[in-house]
Amino acid sequence: MRILLIHSDYIEYEVKDKAIKNPEPISEEEKKGRMDEVLVAFISVEKVDETNPEEVVSKAVEEIINVASQVKAENVFVYPFAHLSSELAKPSVAQEILRKVYEGLKEKGYNVGKAPFGYYKAFKISCKGHPLAELSRTIIPEGAKEE
Numbered sequence: 001m002r003i004l005l006i007h008s009d010y011i012e013y014e015v016k017d018k019a020i021k022n023p024e025p026i027s028e029e030e031k032k033g034r035m036d037e038v039l040v041a042f043i044s045v046e047k048v049d050e051t052n053p054e055e056v057v058s059k060a061v062e063e064i065i066n067v068a069s070q071v072k073a074e075n076v077f078v079y080p081f082a083h084l085s086s087e088l089a090k091p092s093v094a095q096e097i098l099r100k101v102y103e104g105l106k107e108k109g110y111n112v113g114k115a116p117f118g119y120y121k122a123f124k125i126s127c128k129g130h131p132l133a134e135l136s137r138t139i140i141p142e143g144a145k146e147e
């Protein structure tokens with residue numbers, strides 16, 4: 001899993017079109033969204049993550065919370081982003097893993113937003129620009145490391 005973390009004044013998105021055959025069903029109001037004072041997590045779920053989804057989910061939640069506490073962000077935004085890897089997991093697995101990351105962050109008490117899965121989206125973001133405002137993390141399941 002590849003994560004790009006941007007501490008932002010705001011993130012806003014607008015759904016433009018379906019990008020896969022069966023995108024996540026969304027309501028009219030979910031076609032646009034905005035969150036302020038937020039740590040945005042752009043996440044690409046990778047093929048290797050399919051070997052141990054549970055481990056990748058818990059490590060991702062841990063990493064995101066670690067950064068959120070350092071930058072003192074109470075709001076986190078999970079953004080499915082298929083552009084951080086050339087070895088992507090298939091959409092069904094990716095959607096489930098991202099849903100669990102979202103749920104995991106909520107369980108830890110964060111105010112969590114998410115962008116819909118499986119769409120082309122326009123987005124605007126305002127990076128805060130401080131030294132910890134732009135970070136990336138790579139998560140690989142333990143078993144896969146031995147290969």
Ligand SMILES: C[C@@H](O)[C@H](N)C(=O)N[C@H]1[C@@H](O)[C@H](n2cnc3c(N)ncnc32)O[C@@H]1CO
Pocket residue numbers: 019020043044045046080081082083088089090091094116117118119120121122
């Ligand atoms: C396209 C661009 O504007 C938009 N931002 C986009 O990326 N849309 C992605 C994700 O929402 C989702 N998706 C599919 N596979 C994956 C994956 N392995 N990991 C994460 N998301 C995925 O399906 C869409 C098409 O790949």
